[in-house]
Amino acid sequence: QVTLKESGPALVKPTQTLTLTCTFSGFSLSTTGMRVTWIRQPPGKALEWLARIDWDDDKFYNTSLKTRLTISKGASKNQVVLTMTNMDPVDTATYYCARLQGTTREYWFDPWGQGTLVTVSS
Amino acid sequence: QSVLTQPPSASGTPGQRVTISCSGSSLGSNAVSWYQQLPGTAPKLLIFANDHRPSGVPDRFSASKSGTSASLAISGLQSEDEADYYCATWDDNLNGVLGGGTKLTVL
Numbered sequence: 681q682v683t684l685k686e687s688g689p690a691l692v693k694p695t696q697t698l699t700l701t702c703t704f705s706g707f708s709l710s711t712t713g714m715r716v717t718w719i720r721q722p723p724g725k726a727l728e729w730l731a732r733i734d735w736d737d738d739k740f741y742n743t744s745l746k747t748r749l750t751i752s753k754g755a756s757k758n759q760v761v762l763t764m765t766n767m768d769p770v771d772t773a774t775y776y777c778a779r780l781q782g783t784t785r786e787y788w789f790d791p792w793g794q795g796t797l798v799t800v801s802s
Numbered sequence: 803q804s805v806l807t808q809p810p811s812a813s814g815t816p817g818q819r820v821t822i823s824c825s826g827s828s829l830g831s832n833a834v835s836w837y838q839q840l841p842g843t844a845p846k847l848l849i850f851a852n853d854h855r856p857s858g859v860p861d862r863f864s865a866s867k868s869g870t871s872a873s874l875a876i877s878g879l880q881s882e883d884e885a886d887y888y889c890a891t892w893d894d895n896l897n898g899v900l901g902g903g904t905k906l907t908v909l
Contacts (some may be wrong), residue, residue, distance in 0.1 A: 717898065727837075727845065727888055729898030740896045776844055787892055788835035788850035795844050 682706035684716075684777050684793035691799050692767050698798060702760045702777030709735055709753060709760065715780035716760045717789060718751065720773040728773075732780060733760055767800045774798075806889050806901035813907040819877040822904045824889035827870055832891045834872040836865055839886040839903075848887075849874065876906075884908045 688700035700718070707714055718730040731751040732740045741749050750763045760777065774797045778789040806826040814820040824834060836849040847856055849865040852872070865874045876883055889901040 719898070719900070726903045727890075727900045729890075729900055732896075732898065743895065743897060782833075782851065785831060785892065786833040786851050787898075788833075788847060789837070789845070789890065790847040790850070790856065792844040792846070 682779060682791055684779060684791065686775055686777050686793045686796040688775070688796055688798065690797060691801065693802050694768055694800060696767050698762075698764045698767050698771070700762045700764075700775055700777075700796065700798070701754060702762070702793060703754075703756075704758050704760070704777075704779070707779065708757065709733075710757065711735055713783075715787075716777060717780045718760075718762045718775060718777050719789070719792075720771075720775045721795075722770070722773040725773075727776075730775075731762060769800045772798065772800045806891060806899055808887075808889060808901040808904045810902065811905045811907065813909055814876075814879045815909045816879055816881060818879045819875060820879055820906065821876075822874045822887050822889075822906070823871065824873065824901050825871045826891065826899065826901075828891045828893045828899050829867060829872055830870045831894070834865070834867050835890050836863075836874045837888045837890065838883075839888065841885070845888060879908055881908045 684704040714735040717732040721727050733751045748765045754761045774795040776795045778792040833851045837845040838848045839845040852867040862878045887904045
């Protein structure tokens with residue numbers, strides 16, 4: 681059974697850097713074809729894709745947020761870390777991690793973590 | 803950045819069939835997936851690779867894609883289908899692209 685769970689601060693101040701961890705089980709990011717992705721959702725708004733990391737350490741970022749995002753494998757083999765710099769109140773959202781399945785031109789997100797709400801406020 | 807366009811809302815009465823559309827240029831060369839988000843919960847995969855249902859998803863849910871448009875159909879609408887529905891695909895830069903979501907109301 682594959683599960684993912686997000687963790688990190690619930691509150692960050694404007695201009696600070698957010699660090700979120702996705703801890704997963706049921707698969708290994710060292711296995712060929714495995715990928716993990718981050719998606720966020722501001723309160724009452726739509727989902728927004730943020731970043732992806734592949735088993736071979738390939739990384740892809742939302743073009744609009746690329747300068748602020750860094751995705752990496754965590755210190756533990758079953759973790760992926762997302763950092764976002766220069767946080768702003770508009771970054772207030774629930775942040776989800778999900779396993780990315782499929783192949784080129786045919787990817788899908790499954791399963792998703794439960795999400796973690798991050799509020800940006802002074 | 804590529805976009806996927808969905809109607810903001812849809813509705814139907816119990817037992818009806820409703821469809822939700824999704825359009826965008828990236829669909830022309832990439833598969834679509836669909837997600838259901840019940841109130842207060844994380845999204846859940848409904849359809850992958852254009853028209854495939856994961857195990858556990860009722861066959862009341864079906865989907866199709868043609869060119870740069872896709873649609874999700876829900877037949878035999880039930881009250882528990884009231885949720886937000888999102889389509890997703892990938893662009894040529896391997897960036898994820900998500901639709902704006904459709905809020906389905908069961909009248």
